[in-house]
Amino acid sequence: MCDQVNAFKCKLVLWEKQLKNEDLMHFPTCNICKSSLGETASYQKYAEKISSLRNEFETRFSDFKSLEGKFSLFSSIFSINIESVPNHMKMKVIDIQCDSDLKAKFIEVGVSEFYKYLPARFENTRKLAYEIMFMFGRRKSTYASKPNQRWPGILWRRVRIPSMSQVKKIMTCVYSRSLQVEGSQPGKKFSINNFAIRLCCCAKEASAAASDLEIFEGGNTVQCHRIPSQIGILDDKFGNYTEQDPMEFLQFFLHQLHNEYNPAALSTEMVKTNDEGQRLWQIYRNSENSPIVDMFTGQLVSTILCQSCEYKSENFEIFWNLSLPIPEKKTISLLDVFDEHFKCEILSDYTCSDCHNQGAIRTYSVAQWPKVLLLQLKRFSVFETPKIEKMVRYPPILNLRKFGFDSAYKLYAVTNHYGDMFTGHCDAVCKHPLTTKWHKYNDHTVKCIKPRNAITRDAYILFYEMMH
Numbered sequence: 001m002c003d004q005v006n007a008f009k010c011k012l013v014l015w016e017k018q019l020k021n022e023d024l025m026h027f028p029t030c031n032i033c034k035s036s037l038g039e040t041a042s043y044q045k046y047a048e049k050i051s052s053l054r055n056e057f058e059t060r061f062s063d064f065k066s067l068e069g070k071f072s073l074f075s076s077i078f079s080i081n082i083e084s085v086p087n088h089m090k091m092k093v094i095d096i097q098c099d100s101d102l103k104a105k106f107i108e109v110g111v112s113e114f115y116k117y118l119p120a121r122f123e124n125t126r127k128l129a130y131e132i133m134f135m136f137g138r139r140k141s142t143y144a145s146k147p148n149q150r151w152p153g154i155l156w157r158r159v160r161i162p163s164m165s166q167v168k169k170i171m172t173c174v175y176s177r178s179l180q181v182e183g184s185q186p187g188k189k190f191s192i193n194n195f196a197i198r199l200c201c202c203a204k205e206a207s208a209a210a211s212d213l214e215i216f217e218g219g220n221t222v223q224c225h226r227i228p229s230q231i232g233i234l235d236d237k238f239g240n241y242t243e244q245d246p247m248e249f250l251q252f253f254l255h256q257l258h259n260e261y262n263p264a265a266l267s268t269e270m271v272k273t274n275d276e277g278q279r280l281w282q283i284y285r286n287s288e289n290s291p292i293v294d295m296f297t298g299q300l301v302s303t304i305l306c307q308s309c310e311y312k313s314e315n316f317e318i319f320w321n322l323s324l325p326i327p328e329k330k331t332i333s334l335l336d337v338f339d340e341h342f343k344c345e346i347l348s349d350y351t352c353s354d355c356h357n358q359g360a361i362r363t364y365s366v367a368q369w370p371k372v373l374l375l376q377l378k379r380f381s382v383f384e385t386p387k388i389e390k391m392v393r394y395p396p397i398l399n400l401r402k403f404g405f406d407s408a409y410k411l412y413a414v415t416n417h418y419g420d421m422f423t424g425h426c427d428a429v430c431k432h433p434l435t436t437k438w439h440k441y442n443d444h445t446v447k448c449i450k451p452r453n454a455i456t457r458d459a460y461i462l463f464y465e466m467m468h
Contacts, residue, residue, distance in 0.1 A: 015027075254320060
């Protein structure tokens, strides 16, 4: 995929140059039009479109530049110049390059199979290879998660974080806000036979237990073995008790509920407004109008401002959660994390489609805030094995006025992760929607906790709901 990305970037440069020079070698339709329009045809505007596409493409894949060295090490470990190898890996890479048996195996099986044959003493090199394989797996996820015959055992046992017991914890975090949608819209009826209703019935076994304080005090919960099996109907990777990322499961779970509850489109009429963001948001909500979308989705806007002519371009996209980087600071608050996420970005290689000068500033903001705000703290990096263990102090009441949100959010659940990138355990702390008491869910045990104990240094996913 990395080679394909680089090839496509080169093609965009070629196409832009050809259109500016009215060279239509690779544009047969334009060539036909030119023969009929003669000298009146101008292709400058198409060259500008290609330029805009190239800039956007380079921006979206800007992280590839910082990863090129690791990609080269992965694909050409026997020919790479040792000076370009990270210092902590140089000695091991020299050992690999000088091992004739390993070199013969590399030639025999190819790069995609080679790393599973590396001896245990090359653990860091194997981890690097596995993480790159996860990045370019066959599934949509950044991390591959389904075993196959090519990578048995060692790779597929270590697919990032927590086990399927986390299914119940994630559902516990969202059940009182997302699973009670059957009664949220008067007059609406949903098929009792569909997947979502069956899943809700399973989950309500857990919510029934959660509403009984005597059960809390006794430390027991209802066993809901049907939940993973129902989820596994649609995707077996979430139904076989293998380790999965809780945020990936949460996204999958909410999207499946949305697909089941989403009725026919509200309207196919053109939305008339001068506000482009509002127009796109309304078009989306007309076609995706389930109670799940109503609660969990928002709209982000990315603004690029040319530093020469101040030409501004905006790009709007829907989000279900915000994945927030943890800054390098001694004491970190959740607002510090938001500042890091929404900080300005200098685009020195950006070429303005209006004045054609280079240099721009990109900023991010939220155009539409969701009723339920899901925040993922990015404690894991693709190439940095150590987990970021820093304490992020998140408040019970989250005020985001400085980011353009006039109201506030209140915390109602937290998913915690303990361990490292490859192994670990999760639990959940949740605020009961009726009693407002906090409880901790840890596998088969549920117990009351004090509100201050909901703030932990192991927080991974934060659940906030909008205050009215």
